[in-house]
Amino acid sequence: xxxxxxxxxxxxxxxxxxxxxxxxxxxxxxxxxxxxxxxxxxxxxxxxxxxxxxxxxxxxxxxxxxxxxxxxxxxxxxxxxxxxxxxxxxxxxxxxxxxx
Amino acid sequence: xxxxxxxxxxxxxxxxxxxxxxxxxxxxxxxxxxxxxxxxxxxxxxxxxxxxxxxxxxxxxxxxxxxxxxxxxxxxxxxxxxxxxxxxxxxxxxxxxxxxxxxxxxxxxxxxxxxxxxxxxxxxxxxxxxxxxxxxxxxxxxxxxxxxxxxxxxxxxxxxxxxxxxxxxxxxxxxxxxxxxxxxxxxxxxxxxxxxxxxxxxxxx
Numbered sequence: 001x002x003x004x005x006x007x008x009x010x011x012x013x014x015x016x017x018x019x020x021x022x023x024x025x026x027x028x029x030x031x032x033x034x035x036x037x038x039x040x041x042x043x044x045x046x047x048x049x050x051x052x053x054x055x056x057x058x059x060x061x062x063x064x065x066x067x068x069x070x071x072x073x074x075x076x077x078x079x080x081x082x083x084x085x086x087x088x089x090x091x092x093x094x095x096x097x098x099x100x
Numbered sequence: 101x102x103x104x105x106x107x108x109x110x111x112x113x114x115x116x117x118x119x120x121x122x123x124x125x126x127x128x129x130x131x132x133x134x135x136x137x138x139x140x141x142x143x144x145x146x147x148x149x150x151x152x153x154x155x156x157x158x159x160x161x162x163x164x165x166x167x168x169x170x171x172x173x174x175x176x177x178x179x180x181x182x183x184x185x186x187x188x189x190x191x192x193x194x195x196x197x198x199x200x201x202x203x204x205x206x207x208x209x210x211x212x213x214x215x216x217x218x219x220x221x222x223x224x225x226x227x228x229x230x231x232x233x234x235x236x237x238x239x240x241x242x243x244x245x246x247x248x249x250x251x252x253x254x255x256x257x258x259x260x261x262x263x264x265x266x267x268x269x270x271x272x273x274x275x276x277x278x279x280x281x282x283x284x285x286x287x288x289x290x291x292x293x294x295x296x297x298x299x300x301x302x303x304x305x
Contacts, residue, residue: 005154006127009144010134012158013165017137017190020172021181032302037170039298041139042267043274044164045258047294050275052146053251055282055290068248069255076259083109089252093245 064093103196103216104223110253111224114141115231117250120241121149125232132228136221137194139257140164146250147288156288163295171198178202178209192217266301273297 053069054060068089075085111132118128123145131141140161147157172193178201181189192213197220201213241247262268274294281290 001154002123002127002148005144005148005157006123006130006134008154009140009158009161009165010131012162013135013137013140013168014191016162016165017168017172017193018187020169020193021176021186021190023173025173025177034170036298036302037167039267039270039301040295041164041167042258042261042270043277043294043297044143044160044291045139045254045261046271046274046297047278047291048143048146048160048254049251049258051150051278051282051290052254053248054279055150055287057151058286059283060279064245065248065251068245069251072252072255076255081109082106082253082256083113085256086109086113086249086252090245090249093248094243095245097242097245 064096067096068093103200104219107196107220107223108227110138111227112231112234113249113253114138114145115228115233116235116241116246117142117149117231117253118145118228119232119235120246120250121145123148125229125236128232129225129229132225135161136191136224137165137168138224142250142253142257143291146254147291149250150287152288153286156286156292160288160291163292168193171195174198175201175213179213180210189213189217192221194220196220270297270301 049069053065054062071092072085072089075088080088114132115128118131118141119125123131128145131144135141135144143164144157144161147160148154172190175189175193175198179189194217197213197217200216201209204212235241235246238244238246258271262271274297277297278290278294281293285293
């Protein structure tokens with residue numbers, strides 16, 4: 001199951017890249033298409049943030065992950081580098097769990 | 101140099117996230133070798149780790165991968181490639197190589213693209229391997245808070261994209277749609293529904 005997903009996503013994403021190299025450049029002039037492709041990652045990533053932070057088994061839960069995300073938000077607003085944001089979020093959740 | 105450190109850190113996180121999601125080290129490395137587009141890779145393992153179906157995981161990865169098509173259209177006018185090299189160029193079409201190639205002075209776009217693409221490819225794969233091996237040694241990911249690292253990684257990816265109010269609104273709408281969908285739909289689907297937040301912007305001119 002995992003292998004099927006790995007290979008299907010790899011092939012699909014490669015074909016998406018190859019498609020761009022193979023079509024005429026006039027495609028870029030299709031304004032709506034361009035706007036969709038540029039904007040689409042924004043809501044998808046936002047959705048991934050909240051799902052990974054708050055989703056349980058078909059329910060919303062607030063646990064140590066939420067605290068980690070809170071620390072991450074503060075650090076992102078302070079323009080901290082990627083690694084610091086990720087490590088601080090993990091450390092926050094780990095400390096909360098260790099504290100019980 | 102700055103890109104190198106960022107890619108290394110991001111690759112380590114991806115390797116660790118893949119193991120946390122239940123993938124093997126070989127599967128994590130296969131993703132970095134074959135899929136080679138960070139946000140799609142994170143999305144795929146995120147959905148699988150949350151118990152989502154393979155179809156939902158692949159769909160999320162593909163939607164995030166559509167921006168590479170746009171990058172490639174732009175690159176094809178800057179970087180002359182013919183024949184089989186187009187396959188290699190396609191695989192190296194990612195955020196970083198596109199950014200460097202489009203920002204490079206006239207005449208250096210192709211060099212910038214190839215050097216950046218190849219360096220990031222090598223570094224990304226090494227970092228994935230190290231991250232996966234490290235996380236595989238650690239045992240329970242919850243103890244180290246690795247599960248909390250994944251949403252933070254998505255947040256750090258999202259932040260530079262939210263450059264104006266319109267994008268902020270789209271991000272907030274996407275997050276709300278996903279939260280509402282969590283109790284109602286199978287894992288993986290809420291993220292796909294979040295993508296619908298761009299639709300009103302496309303309809304209104």
